[in-house]
Amino acid sequence: MYVRVSTSNQVHQQTIDQQLDRLRAHLQAQDLTLTDQNIYRDDGFSGARLNRPGLDHLRDAIRERSIDRVVLTAPDRLARNYVHQMLLLEEFEEHGCQVEFLDRPMSQDPHDQLLLQIRGAVAEYERTLITERMRRGRQAKLRAGVLLPWTRAPYGYRLHPDRPRDPGGVVLEPGEAAVVAEIFALYLEPQVSLLQLARTLAERHIPSPGGKSVWAVATLHGILTNPAYTGQVYTGRVRYRPPRIRRSATHPIGRPHESRIPVPRAEWIAVATVPAIVATEQFDLVQSKLAKNRCFSQRNNTAHPYLLRALVSCGYCRYACIGRTAVRSPYSYYMCSSKLKWAMLGREPCHARFAPAGQLDDLVWRDLCEVLTHPAELTRALERAHGGQWLPQELQARRENLRQGRVSLGQQIDRLTEAYLHDVIALPEYERRRRDLEQRDQALAEQERQLSAQADRHEELAGTAIAIENFCARVRAGLDNASFEQKRQLVELLIDRVIVTDTAVEIHYVIPTDRSSEHVRFCHLRTDYLDGPVGTHRAGQFLGREHARADVEALLELGRLVADEALRDNATDRLAPRPQRGVDFAAAGHGPTHLQDGPTVAAFDVLEARAGCKRPPLPRPLTLAQTLSI
Structure with missing residues (x-):
């Protein structure tokens, strides 16, 4: 079983349990029961993306051929994107896994396949429509000044517990506000950088916003560039795009973060006013110093x-x-x-x-x-990386052996059928022997398919090797000079x-x-x-x-x-x-x-x-x- 909900709200409302109850009732009607190990779930993951841990584990299990049937409540639980749905369904089918939807069982009938495609397109359209309506409604509330753009208050502020998105409920946290004011004052001192500021705060045993004993430079930069500390809340200060380079060449991949792109100040949207911690003149001086120090960053040092x-x-x-x-x-x-x-x-x-x-x-x-x-x-x-050198004569020999094996099994099935027709063996014995021979034939057919795939891969790698040699030949001429x-x-x-x-x-x-x-x-x-x-x-x-x-x-x-x-x-x-x-x-x-x-x-x-x-x-x-x- 695979179940999914898109938002944390749905997780708290137990809507994923409703999907599980429906699926369990459906399987119990077929006298089937599943353990928790056979339930794959994604709590709070959008169906527009395929980067979901539960779905990844399900796909890995299907690729290992340990699953022969997957049951879902509806196609949009699998994916909200029509192309993603088709790719997943084709992938499952290639590995011998059947997909069953509870709302309407689908077959290979052309009418059912057409209905499945239509439902996938409608689910994608519905998600796009809902997303656009929510964006427009949120933007209207932000422009009207009745909704804060924060999901969590900046360091130094506290939100009203009953009205967390109400601008009128924002109050100062005296201790944190004093630390913010000290951060702005320290940074304006001569010869003070962000790294030195982090060391100073650590030496004074001032905990970071996360409660740690050391301050990250990125945290200090975020505080020093946040105009909310001057008393004015803005939204639309940055936009996000997918990352273009790796975070690290030596660390594990992890979960990638989108890159922040600053938006010109003229495009910011003023939302509301809150109690100020620093003066506007002091904030502008800090921005000027940050811009000046950016020129001395190590990434811009090309003197040597x-x-x-x-x-x-x-x-x-x-x-x-x-x-x-x-x-x-x-x-x-x-x-x-x-x-x-x-x-x-x-x-x-x-x-x-x-x-x-x-x-x-x-x-x-x-x-x-x-x-x-x-x-x-x-x-x-x-x-070596692909299992050693592949010899063409070995490929031909293995193909010929598999072909002869399948021909021999076909002849055995024919002789077995003749024996049954002449009443030499009984029907139960005939069915048992024929079933064994057909299973052996299917195994040989699978080996033959894998061998063909390996042969195709060998041809691709041979072309890759030729391309590498050509590249080396072109570059080699200019290495000396x-x-x-x-x-x-x-x-x-x-x-x-x-x-x-x-x-x-x-x-x-x-x-x-x-x-x-x-x-x-x-x-x-x-x-x-x-x-x-x-x-x-x-x-x-x-x-x-x-x-x-x-x-x-x-x-x-x-x-x-x-x-x-x-x-x-x-x-x-x-x-x-x-x-x-x-x-x-x-x-x-x-x-x-x-x-x-x-x-x-x-x-x-x-x-x-x-x-x-x-x-x-x-x-x-x-x-x-x-x-x-x-």
Whole structure:
């Protein structure tokens, strides 16, 4: 059974239990009972999206062929989008699962199929109509000043318990309001940044809005940019769009957040007035300072060239590494960014060493040139990831064996029928033997179908391998005389992440397999976040087709550990610890502790040789787009 409701209101009103009661009564009439393990439910998930945990578990179970029938109350419980409904129904049918709707049992009759399609289109139209009416009604109330845009009051305010959306019920929380006023005053002091402000609040033991002992920089930025503290509530200050890049290259996928896009102030809608905490002049000064400090952000610091900028991660705490060059010194390093965030994170220092930027850049560039010079290694990695090299003669032999097996079973069925017609065997014995032979024939037919699918996949992978070799041949000619800008462009395209753990360097390569994907970075494809069924891509021109079936089981994620023996000779003399401005080289050990931080640095001695490949486990199967990741 699969049940779903769209809003938390419906969850509280127990409407999902009403669906369960109807479905249980329907099954009891057929003398069937189901355990809780066979009930898949989504509480508070919209039917317009396929990213639902209960539906994902149901689809996984159907793909494993552990379910042969799914019962729902109505088609709109499965999906509100007609296209989504058709994709799910086709997917269930391919894996031998029958779908039954309680409101009207559907069959393969053309009239029933037409009715199902009409109902799906009507459900999609109904949802769009309801959404638009609710949006217009909410907008009218906001313009009239009778509805607050908040689902939760900003820090420093309290809502009326009986009228939480009434602007007249907003009052100040004296303790929090004092903290907000202090935050604005502290930030206006000279040489104070958001990070320093977070450290100051932590040192004063002022809890954050979430009750934590440390303040996040994003929380402080949200407070300092909220015009409600001047006494005027606005709505429509931001709009949201789907995210375009990954949140992290090393962390699990998780649940993606939409990106906030600021809206010009002239388009804001004034809703109501509330008690003010700061003056308008003070708020404007804070906005000016924020805009000025934005220019000095680390992401805008391009004074020193780093070939692997924004591509290096710490192997211990998995945080990104930033480039840092010592003052009045030629030495540059990649430093774990958590070393600067230890006060904000409220954790012990990270003991990861600084990676010398020059040597790491040279090492990665040489290995990249080696990979492009010998593309046969990429082809072997592709074959290993899909179960080893596939031989055409082996394919033909297995196909012939299956064909002969099915022919032999057909002959046995014919002889068995002749024996029954001549009264050699009785009817019960004939039915039993024929049933066994037909089951064996179905098993061989299924093996033959899987073999054909593997053959088609092999042809696709062969074409992918040819495309990879052609790409390497085109790029190889300019490797020797490439400028820094050209190297940087190639590194951004072909390297997804470089993970440094003391003396080991792990490089994750991504090789374009289509000309259209040679102009976009792998992290911009976002196939792991796209809102659609598994195997359906919506990355536009980079994926080639709008609805591609999941013929490839997983996106290739192989790690390549590389090293440079030449670094052993002079690493100790050249990379001795040297004092840097603002960095203490004196204290503390260097044990591998997670999410730690601190102002200590040790020399990055050597990149030790560790040859070989590995394939880390994936959190869930992804799909090969137009990029091979090794």
